[in-house]
Amino acid sequence: MAKVRHESEWYPLEPGETVLDGLLRQGVHVPHACRAGACQSCLMRATSGAVPEAAQVGLKDTLRARGYFLACACRPQEGTALEVAGASELRVPARVVALESLSGDVFAVRLEVESPLDYRAGQYVTVVRADGLARSYSLASLPREGQLELHVRLVPGGAMSGWFAREVRPGERVHLQGPAGDCFYVPGQPEAPLLLAGTGTGLAPLYGILRDALEAGHTGPIHLFHGAREPAGLYLVDALRALAASHPNLHYRPVVLAGGGGQMEEGALDAKVLTCLPKRPVGWRAFLCGNPEAVLSLRKKLFLAGFSLKDIHADAFLPSTPRAGPVAGAA
Numbered sequence: 001m002a003k004v005r006h007e008s009e010w011y012p013l014e015p016g017e018t019v020l021d022g023l024l025r026q027g028v029h030v031p032h033a034c035r036a037g038a039c040q041s042c043l044m045r046a047t048s049g050a051v052p053e054a055a056q057v058g059l060k061d062t063l064r065a066r067g068y069f070l071a072c073a074c075r076p077q078e079g080t081a082l083e084v085a086g087a088s089e090l091r092v093p094a095r096v097v098a099l100e101s102l103s104g105d106v107f108a109v110r111l112e113v114e115s116p117l118d119y120r121a122g123q124y125v126t127v128v129r130a131d132g133l134a135r136s137y138s139l140a141s142l143p144r145e146g147q148l149e150l151h152v153r154l155v156p157g158g159a160m161s162g163w164f165a166r167e168v169r170p171g172e173r174v175h176l177q178g179p180a181g182d183c184f185y186v187p188g189q190p191e192a193p194l195l196l197a198g199t200g201t202g203l204a205p206l207y208g209i210l211r212d213a214l215e216a217g218h219t220g221p222i223h224l225f226h227g228a229r230e231p232a233g234l235y236l237v238d239a240l241r242a243l244a245a246s247h248p249n250l251h252y253r254p255v256v257l258a259g260g261g262g263q264m265e266e267g268a269l270d271a272k273v274l275t276c277l278p279k280r281p282v283g284w285r286a287f288l289c290g291n292p293e294a295v296l297s298l299r300k301k302l303f304l305a306g307f308s309l310k311d312i313h314a315d316a317f318l319p320s321t322p323r324a325g326p327v328a329g330a331a
Contacts, residue, residue, distance in 0.1 A: 001078065002079065002080040003080075003081055004082045005084065007028075009028075011028065018071065018072055018074055018075050019055075019075075019084065020071035023071070030132075031126075032071070033135050037058065037072055038058075039134075040136070041134035044085065045085045046067040046068075046069060046082060047085055048082070050080060052074060052077070056068070057073070068087065068090075091176060091177045092113050092115060092176050093173060093174075093176075094175065094176050095112055095173050097170055098110040098170060099168065099170075102235040104233075105154045106153050106201055108149055109151075110147045110148065111148040111149075111176070112147055117148065118143075119139060120179070120184035121140070121142050121208030121212040122139065122181070122205035122315075123139055123178065123182075124136050124137060124179065125137065125150075127175075127176060128175040128176070129160070129174055130173070135160040138150070138181075138201075138202075139179065140207045140208045142215070148176075151204035152165075183205055183287055183313045185209045185213045187216045189220075194218065194285050194287070195287070195302075196210060196223065196224045196225070197287075197298060198295075199227045199269065199291045199294050200291060201290070202289035202291070202315075203236065206224060206289055207236060210222065210250070211243075214250070222249055222250045222251065224250065224252045227257050227294070228256060234256070240252045255272050270298045273301075274301065277305055281307055286307060286311060286314075288313070288314040288315075292316035
């Protein structure tokens, strides 16, 4: 039987059980959200014992070298005694400075950190509340802007989104962990066509990536598609239309997925995206964010259409998962 030592106590793990599940089962609180190895909110550090390689997939080399691993992906071998610590040293204090409604169920949360955060627009950070509740959000802001901007969708029953919407006031303190993620603009090849496509609050990283590319002087065509089930789900429409009006290489297309779009286009997002592609999309780069099913489907279709996998950057927005039971909505 494998066992884990956390805060001076030893906890046995059942065969094949992850460190996260074993600790939660025995009443130990560990920050976590997606439980799928994507958000990195369950990062822990091994102070003694062997960590399976699978528990460090996707982590930076500097984190792996220091013994960090993903508790949700760590299944120690039978007989392993693993001593672990939390990831508090990776967190920086921040405070909420403003909240702004962007649509009926989406609002912007703006934060200030006590020391500059080294990030790229489009990456994500994990917000950790004082009680340890953790959720990951993409960065819509640019580093030069000083404040960090997150787009939060209010989910019915959502622990973090409901707290932000109903209880948080400017001055509220939180901690941030990160940044993480590879979905961001890299300067170079300014003439390359860019495809940005997302659903819901998947617009947040795309908004950051778009503005980063424009400020870097990107001259190639940029196609931005934002899909929502209903017209009310689309946001930043005026700001994006203004950007398109001032940048002839930007083509912005809001898409209503469930019909009734009025001035908006209607139909399936992937079908709309494919219409803008040439027969041979050589040199194109794609950034896909939002609903996991939509992201995975579009990624596959872009590959079949001729995209190189290395040129498709994707961040699926995985829902938060409760300690037991089925997958819940992102919260």
